[in-house]
Amino acid sequence: MSGSSRVGFCLSDKKRRRINLQAFADFCAGRGVEVVEIDLTQPMGPQGPFDVIVHKLSDVIVEAEHDSQSQQLLANFQSFVSDNPSTVLLDPLPAMTRLLDRFASYRIMSKLHNSLRDWRVCSPSYLEIQSADDLTSVQQAVTTLSFPLICKTRVAHGSLSHEMCLIFSGGGLADIRAPCVLQSFVNHGAVLHKVFVVGEKHFCVERPSLKNFPPGPCDRNTIFFNSHHVSKPESNSALTALDEQTPLLPPPSSEAVAALVKELRLQLGMALFGVDVIINTHTHTLTVIDINIFPGYEGVPQFFSALLSHIQSVLGKQPAVSPDEKLTSGASSAAAKDQ
Ligand SMILES: Nc1ncnc2c1ncn2[C@@H]1O[C@H](COP(=O)(O)OP(=O)(O)OP(=O)(O)O)[C@@H](O)[C@H]1O
Ligand SMILES: [Mg+2]
DSSP states (O other): OOSOEEEEEEOOHHHHHHHTHHHHHHHHHTTTEEEEEOOTTSOSGGGOOOSEEEEOOHHHHHHTTTOHHHHHHHHHHHHHHHHOTTSEEESOHHHHHHHTBHHHHHHHHHHHHHHTGGGTEEOOOEEEESOOSOHHHHHHHGGGSOSSEEEEESBOSSGGGGEEEEEOSGGGGGGOOSSEEEEEOOOOTTEEEEEEEETTEEEEEEEEOOOOOOSSOOOOOOEEEEGGGTSSTTOOOGGGSOSSOOOOOOOOOHHHHHHHHHHHHHHHOOSEEEEEEEEOTTTOOEEEEEEEESOOOTTOTTHHHHHHHHHHHHTTOSOOSSHHHHHHHHHHHHHHHOO
């Protein structure tokens, strides 16, 4: 491929500001890549052609569940993608849609235990709660989990999805709102490791996280919290301050993280995602608690160069570095075209 490539970005205003798309466009300008902002409310044909489209349509996908205008926007986008099979989509819509549903994403996470057996990677035990009308059956079902429990909404996108609670006993289950996921809380010394993936590369950043709680049921009231007050770089919450002196935990093994990223890239067929990982204080097991679509890459100064190099790689301008990477980069662009 010769000449300048056109890369369309289809993002919400908030996301565009957060990643500083204008600065990325300036960064790419002298490097043979033209960055174009796609306006989803306008016909896409005249805005193209695009060699690659980078998007985060989470808002639109979630709203399309109940809003006809969003359904129309999504349908226009999808028909442009299927009419232009040579345009590479980062990332495929079905893969992204799956991660917007915590029932689906925790099913993926729960299988890592098997596929990454050698690395002792796991995810916390959990239950899908479709309805909480029958409290007694929920109380019976949670006997497979260990208190405290963390409760997360089924929908994984939007401001409500970050409203969570910690439940300390069977009685506290009256506080949950279905549909939701109930998950065993894993003590991890209040450190979250965010792994940010950009194609073949990944970057690890430490963040504050929820403090340890005594294992087992107790008669404490439910704690309601917003996850964004807990695990953002600037978070400063009483919930992240450890009550006791805890020995520092070893950071996750870089080989295990690399194996996890490789496995998820294959499983998801995605290039731009994040994985939240904690280290179990008791067993030191690498525990996966969340997978995020096109995250903020906060604290990753190499994000622009990594994204540009991934775009160049899917355009075939850059040879993949190793046969392994060739395999996965090929897999992700093949999946990207598989719409
Ligand atoms: N099973 C668990 N055991 C211990 N702590 C947990 C567990 N699940 C979540 N947490 C804590 O709660 C926080 C929010 O959880 P999670 O990452 O699932 O939420 P989120 O709102 O989807 O996050 P994001 O901002 O990454 O989208 C984590 O950063 C971590 O501090
Ligand atoms: Mg998270």
